[in-house]
Amino acid sequence: MKIHEYQAKEILKSYGVPVPKGRVAETPEEAGRIAKEIGTETFVVKAQIHAGGRGKGGGIRVVHSAREAQNAAKKILGMTLVTHQTGPAGRIVRKVLIEEGVEIEEELYLGVVVDRSKACPVIMASREGGVEIERVAGESPEKIVKEWISPVTGFRPFHPNKIGFGLGLNLGQVGKMRGILSGLYKSFIEKDCLLAEINPLVLTKGGDLIALDAKMNFDDNGLFRRKEIAALRDLNEEDPLEIEASKYNLNYIKLDGNVGCMVNGAGLAMATMDIIKVTGAAPANFLDVGGGATVEMVKNGFEILMSDKDVKAVLINIFGGILRCDTLAVGVTEAVSEVKVKVPVVVRLEGTNVEEGRRILRDSGLNFIIAQGMKEAAEKVVEALKA
Numbered sequence: 001m002k003i004h005e006y007q008a009k010e011i012l013k014s015y016g017v018p019v020p021k022g023r024v025a026e027t028p029e030e031a032g033r034i035a036k037e038i039g040t041e042t043f044v045v046k047a048q049i050h051a052g053g054r055g056k057g058g059g060i061r062v063v064h065s066a067r068e069a070q071n072a073a074k075k076i077l078g079m080t081l082v083t084h085q086t087g088p089a090g091r092i093v094r095k096v097l098i099e100e101g102v103e104i105e106e107e108l109y110l111g112v113v114v115d116r117s118k119a120c121p122v123i124m125a126s127r128e129g130g131v132e133i134e135r136v137a138g139e140s141p142e143k144i145v146k147e148w149i150s151p152v153t154g155f156r157p158f159h160p161n162k163i164g165f166g167l168g169l170n171l172g173q174v175g176k177m178r179g180i181l182s183g184l185y186k187s188f189i190e191k192d193c194l195l196a197e198i199n200p201l202v203l204t205k206g207g208d209l210i211a212l213d214a215k216m217n218f219d220d221n222g223l224f225r226r227k228e229i230a231a232l233r234d235l236n237e238e239d240p241l242e243i244e245a246s247k248y249n250l251n252y253i254k255l256d257g258n259v260g261c262m263v264n265g266a267g268l269a270m271a272t273m274d275i276i277k278v279t280g281a282a283p284a285n286f287l288d289v290g291g292g293a294t295v296e297m298v299k300n301g302f303e304i305l306m307s308d309k310d311v312k313a314v315l316i317n318i319f320g321g322i323l324r325c326d327t328l329a330v331g332v333t334e335a336v337s338e339v340k341v342k343v344p345v346v347v348r349l350e351g352t353n354v355e356e357g358r359r360i361l362r363d364s365g366l367n368f369i370i371a372q373g374m375k376e377a378a379e380k381v382v383e384a385l386k387a
Contacts, residue, residue, distance in 0.1 A: 001040075003232045004048045006097045008214035011191065013196070016126075017182035019211045022099030024048065025073060032070030033040055034098040035063075042101025045072040049091040050237040052132065053083030059093065062101065069098055087256070094236060103212055105201035108167065108183065111134055112188040114181045115148060121188065123147045123181065125163045147367075155185045161315035176209045178286035191229055192222030241285075241304055248300040250289060257282025259381055260311035264289050264323045272317045272374065279378040281385055284311045289323070298331025299338070306339050313344045315381045317374060320351025329360035336366050343385035344369060 009019045021038055025031035035043050043066075047059030054060050058079045061072040067318045073096045082090035107129030115122040128136045137144055146165035147159050160181040164174030180201065181268040188196040195217040223230040235243055243281045244348045245252030250264070256274075259281045263269040268287050273283040285308065289301050305311055318328045328349065338346065349357045369384065371377035 001220055001229070001233055002050045002237065003216055003218070003229075004050070004095070004097075004234065004237075004280060005046065005153055006048060006095075006213055007232050008216040009211065011216065012183060012211055012214055015187045017180050017183040017187075017198070017211050018208065019214070020044075020099040022366050024095050024097050026095050028070045028077065028128070029096050031073035032066045035066035035069035038098065038100050040100040043069045044099045044101055045069055045076060045080055046093040046097040046098075046099065047076050047079075047093040048097055049081055049086070050234070051081075051083050051085035051091060053085055054081060057081045057083045057090075057238060061086075061168075065309035081180060084283060084329055087276075091237065102202060102212060103205040104202045105205045107248075108203065108205040108209075109136070109199050109210075110201045111195065111197035111199065112185055112193070113195050118148055121149045121153055121185070123149065123163060123185065125167055127167055127262075129202070133197075133199070134346075136293065138328070149185070150172075155182065155276040155375075159185075172207070173203065173209070176200055180209055180211070180288055187216075191216070192219045192226055193217065194219050195363075199336060212260065213349060242308055244307070245287070245301070248297055250287065250297065250301050250304070252288075252301075253286040254308070255283050255285050256283045256310075258309060258310055258312040258385065260284050260287070260305040262287050262305060262314065262316045262318075264290060264318050264321075264328075268317060271308060272315065272378075275374055275378045276315065276381065279375075280379075280382050281313075284308055295327055295331040295334065298328055299335040302335035303339055306343075307343060311343060313381050313384045314341075314346065315377055316345065316347045317377060318349050318351070320349065320354060320357070324352045325349040325354045325357030329357040333364040333366060334366075336364075343380075344379050344387075346371055346380045346384065348372070348374060 006024045013019050023034045045061045045062050047054050063069045063072050075095050076093050079093050081093050082091040085232040097260050100192045109126040111124045111353055126136055126143050147163055159177040166178040197215040198211040200212050202210050217227055242252050259276050261272055261283050263272050269286055269288045276283050346369045369380050371380050
């Protein structure tokens with residue numbers, strides 16, 4: 001789950017990380033009032049959407065009075081902001097963050113993620129702040145300082161020292177870095193984060209370190225014990241079909257292709273999308289109904305696929321284990337019978353009760369295209385699209 005910048009900053013602030021003075025506004029008038037209350041000479045008006053690259057899209061503006069802040073908010077609120085992370089459709093801006101301006105001397109990067117290859121969190125830092133860390137890693141990996149934190153011993157005082165001196169900071173700056181790193185790491189652990197990032201962490205002309213931007217992503221599996229985090233969810237920032245799928249415990253992600261995919265198992269889903277691409281089409285979604293899917297879950301998943309106007313054909317690829325092939329066949333036939341399906345449906349079944357599943361499909365009276373293998377299934381989907 002993702003949250004907005006202003007929400008991430010509130011969390012970091014509660015852990016002692018210094019952030020600029022500011023508040024969020026939903027109207028231009030409210031933005032003007034907040035700027036007056038802040039009372040500085042310079043303000044930054046920042047669009048609040050779940051995507052980076054806002055400045056390049058016109059979603060961040062520096063102004064010099066409360067009236068200018070109000071006018072900037074008027075231009076940003078309601079706009080469809082398109083960035084490299086939103087896709088061409090963009091996102092509608094419903095909130096703006098009004099903050100005091102900061103005199104920047106240098107921009108740094110600071111982040112914590114889970115390193116799955118080492119089964120522990122890793123702190124990453126760089127003096128190349130203000131840009132995507134992926135770009136730094138690709139172009140200048142030597143500029144990234146990394147420190148892995150053992151789950152057994154946890155965060156220790158020497159960790160920020162190694163990070164700070166590794167960045168080439170002076171003794172005073174390293175001292176200020178200790179509290180920020182400690183707060184960032186503690187919030188990462190205690191809030192069940194997958195990512196906690198400050199980009200940029202700015203060194204001001206006055207010598208302070210301030211989190212000028214913040215990003216936090218959370219593990220959905222931990223939300224049951226983090227009610228305060230779950231309450232921060234903004235459904236306006238999520239795809240409606242993904243929201244609908246989450247109601248039925250289905251793993252669904254919207255993509256930009258034309259072949260709807262229904263698969264059981266994330267690995268098989270990835271392989272299915274790959275073979276669709278190789279064969280000459282493009283997946284419209286990632287839909288994993290899971291190993292323990294019921295007839296009802298299969299029906300709901302299929303209805304979600306049919307709700308996507310971009311889907312011109314469907315490929316169902318099931319390896320029956322816990323989810324038996326006959327269970328899948330019953331769910332699909334019931335769904336197709338109830339939903340007006342005007343696109344070809346290719347089905348590939350293997351595993352438990354596969355013959356019974358194929359019989360149910362053949363005897364349903366519905367126009368299923370049955371394939372014997374993944375390659376054949378993908379080829380039949382492409383043929384159906386061309387037809």
